[in-house]
Amino acid sequence: MEFQHELIIPNEGLPFKIFLFEGGQGHYEREKHWHTSIEIFAVLKGRLTFFLNDEEYPLEAGELIIINSNEIHSIYAPEKNETVVLQIPLKQFEKYFTAQRFIRFTSAARLAKDKNTKAPDNRKLAFFIEELHKVYQAREEGWEYRTMALYYNVLYLMVKDYRETKAEQAEIQDSRRLDALSKITTYMREHYTEDLKLSDMAALFGYSDAYLSRMFKKYAKINFKAYLQEIRMSYAYRELSNTEKTISQIALDNGFANSRAFSGEFQKKYGILPSDFRQKLADNKRSKKCYT
Structure with a gap:
C-alpha cells in the first residue's frame, strides 16, 4: 500500500487544528496519506481536487469536503487558492460511534454524484469554519470563548446534518485495517x-x-x-x-x-x-x- 500516515497535533490550547492549506500558491500535489482525525477542507477562493480511494472530487470556491478517519486521500491544487483546513480528533465524536470506534460523515461533494440523495447545505458549515479561522488568527480579547463557540457549532452541524447513521460492514472492516495503528499512535501522542x-x-x-x-x-x-x-x-x-x-x-x-x-x-x-x-x-x- 503506497500511502503514508500523517501526524496531526492540535493547535496549542485547543482540541483541534485549524490552518490555511499549505498548497495555497498552486502547483501543489500531496500524495496518498491517511490520519485518524476527521478533516474538512473549505475552499474560499480558487479550486483544488481531491482523490478519495482513486475517485475524483473537484472543489471550487464555496464548496467543502469532509475526509473521514482512516480514509486514504490525495490532493492536487493546480492554481492559487485560499482554503481553510479543520482537523478534528476522532475522539471528539466518541458519543456517536456506530461500532468499533467507527463514524462516517458525508458532504455535498460526495453526494453530488448521487442524484437520488439530497445533499446538505454547506453554507452554514463553511461559514462557521471560515469564522473560526478568522477569530483564531485575530485572537482579540475573549477569542478563546468565541473560538470554542464556533467549534461546537461545527461539531453540532456535523453530527446533525452530515453524519451517516448506517455503516456498511465493508467500510467498517476497511477502517479496522488502520484503526489498530491509530490506537497505538494516539497513545504515543499522549x-x-x-x-x-x-x-x-x-x-x-x-x-x-x-x-x-x-x-x-x-x-x-x-x-x-x-x-x-x-x-x-x-x-x-x-x-x-x-x-x-x-x-x-x-x-x-x-x-x-x-x-x-x-x-x-x-x-x-x-x-x-x-x-x-x-x-x-x-x-x-x-x-x-x-x-x-
Missing part, C-alpha cells in the same frame, strides 16, 4: 514525554515486537523510533516558537535525553540549530515592529 520502547508498546497492545515493527513500516512508512521522534520534535518545535523556555528545558520536557540530543535532531530535520532558529524568530518580530 505519553510521548515518557520513556516509550517498542517492546513495552507491543506488550501493552498484545503484539510481538516484530509484528508491531512491521505494522509501522507497512502503514506509517516509518519505524517506531523515528515516529516517536517526530511526535517529540513537533511539540518541541511549538514550544521553541511560542514560549520562553530554555532549550534545555524544552528538550527534557519533550522526551529528549538532553539539549545536545535535541539540537542534533532539530538541525537534522530543519537544517538549523534551535538557538539560531529562536534568534531568527526574534529578529523577524523586531523587523515587524519597525514597520508598524
